[in-house]
Amino acid sequence: AQTVTQSQPEMSVQEAETVTLSCTYDTSESNYYLFWYKQPPSRQMILVIRQEAYKQQNATENRFSVNFQKAAKSFSLKISDSQLGDTAMYFCAFMPYSGGGADGLTFGKGTHLIIQP
Amino acid sequence: DVKVTQSSRYLVKRTGEKVFLECVQDMDHENMFWYRQDPGLGLRLIYFSYDVKMKEKGDIPEGYSVSREKKERFSLILESASTNQTSMYLCASSSTLQPQHFGDGTRLSIL
Numbered sequence: 001a002q003t004v005t006q007s008q009p010e011m012s013v014q015e016a017e018t019v020t021l022s023c024t025y026d027t028s029e030s031n032y033y034l035f036w037y038k039q040p041p042s043r044q045m046i047l048v049i050r051q052e053a054y055k056q057q058n059a060t061e062n063r064f065s066v067n068f069q070k071a072a073k074s075f076s077l078k079i080s081d082s083q084l085g086d087t088a089m090y091f092c093a094f095m096p097y098s099g100g101g102a103d104g105l106t107f108g109k110g111t112h113l114i115i116q117p
Numbered sequence: 118d119v120k121v122t123q124s125s126r127y128l129v130k131r132t133g134e135k136v137f138l139e140c141v142q143d144m145d146h147e148n149m150f151w152y153r154q155d156p157g158l159g160l161r162l163i164y165f166s167y168d169v170k171m172k173e174k175g176d177i178p179e180g181y182s183v184s185r186e187k188k189e190r191f192s193l194i195l196e197s198a199s200t201n202q203t204s205m206y207l208c209a210s211s212s213t214l215q216p217q218h219f220g221d222g223t224r225l226s227i228l
Contacts (some may be wrong), residue, residue: 043222044223045207101214104165
C-alpha cells in the first residue's frame with residue numbers, strides 16, 4: 001500500500017507570486033505515476049500535471065512545474081505568476097504501474113490554495 | 118473531450134433509504150471508480166471496476182455496493198443510507214495507465 005502526504009492544509013499568496021505546494025509519498029513500487037489535480041469551487045477535478053517515475057526530467061505545463069525527487073519520494077508543484085483563477089484545492093495523487101491504473105489513485109488530503117488580489 | 122456525467126449534483130435522502138448514484142462516461146474507458154471526498158480527508162476510493170460486471174472493493178466499501186452492467190455506466194448504491202454517508206461523491210473513469218477523468222460530483226445529504 002502507498003501513502004501520500006500533503007503537509008500544507010492551506011496556503012495564501014499574492015497574485016503574480018510564485019508558490020510551491022509540497023507532496024511526499026511512500027511506496028515500495030518502482031514504477032509509478034504521480035499527478036497533481038486541481039479542484040476549483042466549481043468542484044470539477046482537473047488534471048494539472050503528471051510525472052512518470054522513470055523520467056528524470058521534471059514535467060512542466062505552462063506556469064506549472066514539478067520538482068520530482070525520486071530518492072526522497074518528494075513531488076512538489078510550483079505555480080509561477082499565480083493568477084486568481086488558480087485559487088482551488090490541489091491534490092497530489094499516486095498511481096502504480098502494476099494494475100495498469102485499474103485499481104485507483106491514492107490521494108493526499110489536499111492543499112487549499114488562495115490567491116489574493 | 119472526455120465527459121463523465123453524474124446524474125445528480127445535489128441529492129437529499131432520508132436514513133434507511135436505498136440510494137442510487139449514477140455515472141456515465143462517453144470515452145469507452147475500461148476503468149471506472151467511485152470516490153468519497155470529505156474535508157480534511159481528501160478522496161478515498163470506495164469501489165472500482167476494470168470491466169463490465171467486474172467490481173473490486175476499494176479502501177472504504179462498507180455500506181456501499183456497485184453495479185456495472187454496461188461499459189459506460191457505473192452505479193454506486195447505498196443499501197440503507199445513514200447520516201455518516203453524507204458526503205461528496207466523485208465518479209471517475211480512465212483507460213490503461215492514463216489519468217483519471219472526473220465527473221462534477223454529487224453532494225449527498227442524508228437526513
